[in-house]
Amino acid sequence: MPAAGLELSALRRCYGAVRALDGLELALAPGELVALLGPSGCGKTTALRIVAGFERPDAGAVRLDGADITPLSAAKRDMGMVFQSYSLFPHLTAAQNVAFGLRLRKTAAPARAARAEELLELVGIGGHGARYPHQLSGGQQQRVALARALAIRPKVLLLDEPLSALDAQVRLQLRDEIRRVQLDLGITTLFVTHDQEEALSIADRVAVMRSGRLEQCAAPAQLYQRPATAFVAQFVGTMNRVRGTMVDTDLVEVAGHRLPVDGERPVPGTKVEVLLRPEAVGLEAVPARAAADPAVGTVRTATFLGAITRIAVVLEDGTQVKADLPSHRASEFPAAGRARLVPAARPVLVIEP
Structure with a gap:
């Protein structure tokens, strides 16, 4: 038939x-x-x-x-x-x-x-x-x-x-x-x-x-x-919500980086939450006594998932962010170590908290 x-x-x-x-x-x-x-x-x-x-x-x-x-x-x-x-x-x-x-x-x-x-x-x-x-x-x-x-x-x-x-x-x-x-x-x-x-x-x-x-x-x-x-972004897959600020009609600043915005665009100056997939979050190791930085946090856990390892970092404001890194890099981010978020330069969705 x-x-x-x-x-x-x-x-x-x-x-x-x-x-x-x-x-x-x-x-x-x-x-x-x-x-x-x-x-x-x-x-x-x-x-x-x-x-x-x-x-x-x-x-x-x-x-x-x-x-x-x-x-x-x-x-x-x-x-x-x-x-x-x-x-x-x-x-x-x-x-x-x-x-x-x-x-x-x-x-x-x-x-x-x-x-x-x-x-x-x-x-x-x-x-x-x-x-x-x-x-x-x-x-x-x-x-x-x-x-x-x-x-x-x-x-x-x-x-x-x-x-x-x-x-x-x-x-x-x-x-x-x-x-x-x-x-x-x-x-x-x-x-x-x-x-x-x-x-x-x-x-x-x-x-x-x-x-x-x-x-x-x-x-x-x-x-x-x-x-x-x-x-849809939050329901399908794992999603981070990181605080940011609209700096233009189609740009948001998050973790010291400016990213293009998809979807709804709040007016400039609006405090928003930026939606980031774990694979869109990069990490840089920083010294334990680095100067205060809202993009820097403390490594909480590292979960081995085969080819990737999911690193959970807690920022100074208490936000937990998950980053998926190649497993061969996991040793760079030991528990209690310090790491800086480096969001990938790709369009993001934002929501008003």
């Missing part, structure tokens, strides 16, 4: 006084995997349930290949859904679980069996078809759930935090498997998660939500390197 385009248009959904979705706009290209990312309560699962047909929006529409499917029931939408909990039928074998949707569609038994075997092979558990859910590990059960969602050849695959119930190692393995299967089949996929690493590693684009609205939707690298808003 060819991949389908999916569009969420001006979706609104309220629960009493709580506005779960507030005009959400999002479009998925055919064959694209988009991850909905955001804190708890931002509306991402509500959006997914509306796409699936489990809930109706108060306003707005869901379109599949340009056709409005908002009035259709979940059974008529050609969507495959994988839940956080595996939701397998305990009295059915893995193969029978995978074939369940085909049985409802009155597919012949030989075709059901062949399709179930094919999909169990695809998700990496061929040979487990005769086992019952209680005889499978959590990761294996979620693979069965994925195969079941794909059995009916849906136009869109919906994943509602499918990895959150698994331990870390299995989560990494299954994350890669989901991406492999999605690419092999070329199926349009909407993936809901609150795990930023998960979203950045698996998606073609990541849509960051806040309070029922879309803050930014972009490729993972763009989202990380050029966040559109301060919320």
Whole structure:
């Protein structure tokens, strides 16, 4: 089945006084995997349930290949859904679980069996078809759930935090498997998660939500390197907040350096907090008795992360700043030593405290 385009248009959904979705706009290209990312309560699962047909929006529409499917029931939408909990039928074998949707569609038994075997092979558990859910590990059960969602050849695959119930190692393995299967089949996929690493590693684009609205939707690298808003910058990845002062309409002074400002620009003279990624913070060792300098602090910790080491420095005003340095330089900054911040000369976002 060819991949389908999916569009969420001006979706609104309220629960009493709580506005779960507030005009959400999002479009998925055919064959694209988009991850909905955001804190708890931002509306991402509500959006997914509306796409699936489990809930109706108060306003707005869901379109599949340009056709409005908002009035259709979940059974008529050609969507495959994988839940956080595996939701397998305990009295059915893995193969029978995978074939369940085909049985409802009155597919012949030989075709059901062949399709179930094919999909169990695809998700990496061929040979487990005769086992019952209680005889499978959590990761294996979620693979069965994925195969079941794909059995009916849906136009869109919906994943509602499918990895959150698994331990870390299995989560990494299954994350890669989901991406492999999605690419092999070329199926349009909407993936809901609150795990930023998960979203950045698996998606073609990541849509960051806040309070029922879309803050930014972009490729993972763009989202990380050029966040559109301060919320996105602080939510995705690690971010330092260092005090600075606007010295021009598009320049901020921080740690003795003047940097160009992206996004909102407060008026000159405004005290702001400058958002700096750890990899955008350089360090220089300084003598223990160096003159007072707001850009100089005391090394608190050094965390080895392989090729890089994350150095935490506490400035005189109490601000803690994290800097990612090549690990071969870590010995230059021992605990309790002194170091000066050297921000990279690149555009930054600022917020008013």
